[in-house]
Every structure is written in structure tokens, then in C-alpha cells.
Amino acid sequence: MTATSLPPNLARIVEKFQRRTDPKQKYEQLLWYAKKLEPFPEEDKIPDNKVSGCVSQVYITAELKDGKVWYKGDSDAQLVKGLAAFLIEGLSGLTPEEIIQITPDFIEDTGLKVSLTPSRANGFYNILQLMKKKALVKAT
Numbered sequence: 001m002t003a004t005s006l007p008p009n010l011a012r013i014v015e016k017f018q019r020r021t022d023p024k025q026k027y028e029q030l031l032w033y034a035k036k037l038e039p040f041p042e043e044d045k046i047p048d049n050k051v052s053g054c055v056s057q058v059y060i061t062a063e064l065k066d067g068k069v070w071y072k073g074d075s076d077a078q079l080v081k082g083l084a085a086f087l088i089e090g091l092s093g094l095t096p097e098e099i100i101q102i103t104p105d106f107i108e109d110t111g112l113k114v115s116l117t118p119s120r121a122n123g124f125y126n127i128l129q130l131m132k133k134k135a136l137v138k139a140t
Contacts, residue, residue, distance in 0.1 A: 009093070014090075017109075018109065034075075040073065045059050052126065054075075054123040069096055069099055072088065073127075083112075095139075104125055
């Protein structure tokens with residue numbers, strides 16, 4: 001899946017990361033996204049919303065409004081929170097069908113994989129998988 005076939009929001013974020021060649025700039029971009037996340041309700045920090053396979057604590061919720069999925073998320077680690085925010089911004093407002101069709105190839109396109117530790121890169125993938133799973137549940 002190329003940046004052009006990605007949903008517009010996600011494509012825009014991927015392009016932002018592609019323009020930053022320095023890994024430090026990519027980290028700063030992630031931390032900027034982390035700060036943009038709205039506060040996450042404590043009562044939503046339950047096992048159903050927890051991303052498995054992540055070293056840090058990551059939570060994602062999904063809500064269906066007018067046929068579109070809206071996500072919220074949080075993490076106890078700022079960089080991981082940035083990764084969650086990246087995906088929340090990129091995927092919120094799409095239909096469950098659009099979300100389910102997204103393949104994780106775009107993660108490569110961001111160039112973040114080079115900057116992330118294997119466990120963080122894996123966490124990024126796991127966050128995406130949970131978001132897709134939640135979209136699938138909303139679709140049925």
C-alpha cells in the first residue's frame with residue numbers, strides 16, 4: 001500500500017515522517033503527537049483495551065459514531081504514546097471497512113522502524129492490530 005492509497009490523514013502523517021531524515025526529528029514528531037492526545041479516562045484502562053505484546057502499558061478504545069470509528073488511547077511511555085497518537089490521528093474518522101483494509105506496510109514508509117527498538121516497532125504493529133480488531137467488532 002503506497003502513501004497515495006492510504007486514507008488522507010494517515011498518508012499526511014506518513015509523509016511528515018518521510019520528510020524528517022534525522023531519527024531525532026522523528027522522535028520529536030512522535031513526542032509532539034503524544035502531547036496532542038486528549039486525557040484518557042482511568043475507567044477505560046481495562047484488559048479489553050490493553051495492547052498485548054507491548055513492554056509499556058498501552059490502552060486503546062474505539063467508538064462508532066455515524067458509521068465512523070473514533071479512537072482514544074494512552075500509554076505510560078511518551079514515545080509509545082506518540083505512536084498511539086500517530087495511529088489515532090491517522091485512523092479516527094474512517095469506516096471500519098477502511099480501517100480493516102489498512103496493511104502495516106506504511107510503518108516501513110515512515111522510516112520509524114530504523115529509529116525504534118524492535119520491541120517498540122513490534123508495539124506499533126500491535127497497537128495497529130488492536131485498532132483493526134476493535135474496528136472489526138464495530139463493523140459487526
